[in-house]
């Protein structure tokens with residue numbers, strides 16, 4: 001029997017915070033939540049001295065945590081060391097369940113990753129014809145014969161809990177093209193390394209926000225080339241051609257893949273996780289309106305202006321979609337996302353149903369850092385913010401974390417302890433009642 005005593009318990013229901021409470025666990029499950037600090041004899045007692053005890057975080061939109069093709073662009077898998085590093089970062093952030101939404105990984109590639117970490121790793125299924133076409137249009141280098149021959153049904157039968165990520169920043173000319181494909185192509189051509197922000201400036205000058213070559217803004221393109229240290233190395237016409245080749249071929253099949261994934265999700269009775277950004281919004285809305293159980297991924301995508309995002313979020317909500325707000329790297333590294341402004345706006349409008357990290361070019365925020373910022377700024381009370389990271393994703397994705405996401409008798413003892421003096425500091429993580437993390 002494990003007894004976590006003198007805890008400030010946040011149960012995950014969105015409201016409840018109990019000071020000086022005790023949680024008992026045995027055989028991997030929570031057996032009792034009691035007021036006060038009394039513990040049964042013989043228990044292994046951990047006195048938390050007022051620290052916060054909450055359900056382990058359930059992060060329902062991550063990338064780069066399994067073997068197999070990376071992202072909806074079917075890029076080559078990360079090296080084992082990088083996969084391990086991503087898993088450790090999630091665990092050290094108090095996360096106990098992750099949902100990989102790369103989509104093309106085969107069951108054995110997910111199982112292989114599961115050997116690397118005590119985290120519960122679940123996966124989504126994405127092997128649809130249009131998704132494979134979109135991947136091959138922009139990359140596809142991680143797709144083997146086996147991936148091309150495998151079926152989505154196989155992924156579902158092996159335990160995939162959602163369909164997706166349908167569309168992506170990599171295939172729809174979004175963030176993935178800005179931190180990955182455009183910088184890579186520019187470097188091949190010129191030897192110059194550019195940042196995601198510089199890639200975005202070049203892309204928007206070359207193709208406009210609607211990704212249309214006719215929208216090329218000559219003055220802005222000259223300025224973006226100069227800003228990226230490319231003046232004299234790349235003509236505006238050549239720059240536009242390179243960027244167009246990275247971005248345009250994926251658009252049509254990626255948009256088509258959203259409708260296809262929606263029909264697949266309805267067929268299997270699974271939730272659809274759909275990339276939400278200006279180029280995909282119409283397709284995501286159509287999916288939700290057709291009655292698909294739709295999770296609109298990163299509704300706060302920073303390619304939306306605040307006004308367009310709020311209008312999109314309200315329309316999606318009316319259509320029955322569940323709205324995901326992503327931190328990306330907006331509270332911490334800020335390498336791919338400049339600020340959390342859109343997420344804050346969406347939270348303040350009461351339009352966020354669950355919070356995830358997404359990938360942020362590998363710089364994804366630790367969730368407690370986001371939690372601390374959101375609660376510290378008075379945007380949400382702590383129990384409401386914890387709900388968005390625990391019971392809310394468990395409810396939105398029924399196969400993802402059954403019997404998890406709450407502190408209540410009978411639930412699996414996936415638990416995270418955050419320091420009362422500093423919410424961003426993770427003190428312990430338990431999975432199935434077993435301590436799996438404690439910082440040195």
Ligand SMILES: [Zn+2]
Pocket residue numbers: 165167168169274275276297298
């Ligand atoms: Zn996405």
